[in-house]
Amino acid sequence: MAGSSLPRRALGRTLREHRIRAGKGQLVAGLHIEISPQSVGRMEDGRKIKISTSQIRDLLDFYGITPANKERDEILALWGEVKQQDQAAKMQGTTKGWWRSYSDQFAAHFDHYLDLETAADQLTTHQLSLVPGLLQTSGYRRSLTIAADPDLSAVDVERRLELAARRQVALDKDRFRMKALLSEAVLRHQPGGPAVMADQLRHLIAASERGNVTIRVVPFSAPAPLGLVARSFALLEFPPLASRLVEPPVVYVDGYEGALYLEQSDVINRHRRAIAHLxxxxxxxDATGDLVCRIAKEHAE
Structure with missing residues (x-):
């Protein structure tokens, strides 16, 4: 968990809730502890800023969270966890996410997703047209990369493939679980041609043999396909913090022009219901494995 964003996100969310409850704006909160309102916003978003323990204490006073309030001790304990993880990350040389060295190769919004994916211990994804990134072969990923940007240099294509490969190390993490619910269309599209797709489907079969990966296909014949309404999304869930706080799940919805990060409890519940229906x-x-094998053979013919 060294370098994990979870404690910082939990701290930021807690401070935002108390600021709003106290009726304070980010401007006055920042002025009170001599930081910019933008810094207050970044802190509440779970991003790293320069701030001291004394400033955190002053902020709690400003929000009316006095030493007599037990929540104060909980928040300060969470702040201690943030500092501890920052120190561990510094000692391991991981003060920044490893993916930031590839920041010129992905959209700005995807930085936040990679932060979440690295911290998650459970990922449930529903896909209507594409194989999830963590399960893609290099040939499949290459075809998508070139299709999205035909003028991309060979060097940049290779760097994006390297980024994709490094992401897949997540599948080897202790206690990480992935569940993929794929439309049958995912198996029948042919990015890169039939040979590339046949290899990709064989890779899915191999991935499904991992103890921590579950792959199931929603066939075209499925009744009342709620997946067509819910569309493609990923639900990321996180392990409990050392302070026993539980970081809420996040639904990630990727689009051609950007992405959505959804944390509202009613939204999470709707997506859980969609997953249950799917x-x-x-x-x-077993039936999924049989279908994937059959379609892989069709692509290879």
Whole structure:
């Protein structure tokens, strides 16, 4: 968990809730502890800023969270956890996410997703047209990369493939679990041609043999396909913090021009219901394996 964003995100969310409850704006909060309102916003978004323990204490006083309030001790304990992880990350040389060295190769919004994906211990994804990034082969990823940007240099293509490969190390993490619910269309599209797709499907079969990866296909014949309404999304869930706080899940929805990060409890619950419905109509893991094998052979012919 060294370098994890979870404690910082939990601290930021807690401070935002108390600021709003106290009826304070980011401008006056920043003025009170001599930082900019933009810094207050970044802190509340779970991003790293320069701030001291004394400033955190002053902010809590400003929000009316006095030493007599037990929440104060909980918040300061969370702040201690943030500092501890910062120190551990510094000792390990991981003060920044490893992916930031590839920042010229992905959209600005994807930096936040990679931060979340690195911290998550469970990922449930529903995909209507594409194989999830963590399960893509290099040939499949290459075809998508070139299709999205035909003028990309060979060097940049290779760097993007390297980024994709490094992301897939997540599958080897302790306690990480991935569940992929894929439309049958994902298996039948042919990015890069039939040979590339046949290899990709064989890779899915191999990935499904991992103890921490579940892949199930929602066939075209599935009744009442709620997935067509819910569309593609990923639900990221996180392990409990050392302070026993639980960081809420995040639904990530990627689009051609940007992305959405959704944390509202009603939104999370709707997506959980969509997942439950998809699991009801999806093929079993064994039937999924049979279908993937059959379509892989069709692509290879």
């Amino acid at each position: 699991e009801q109509v999806a093929l079993s893991e």
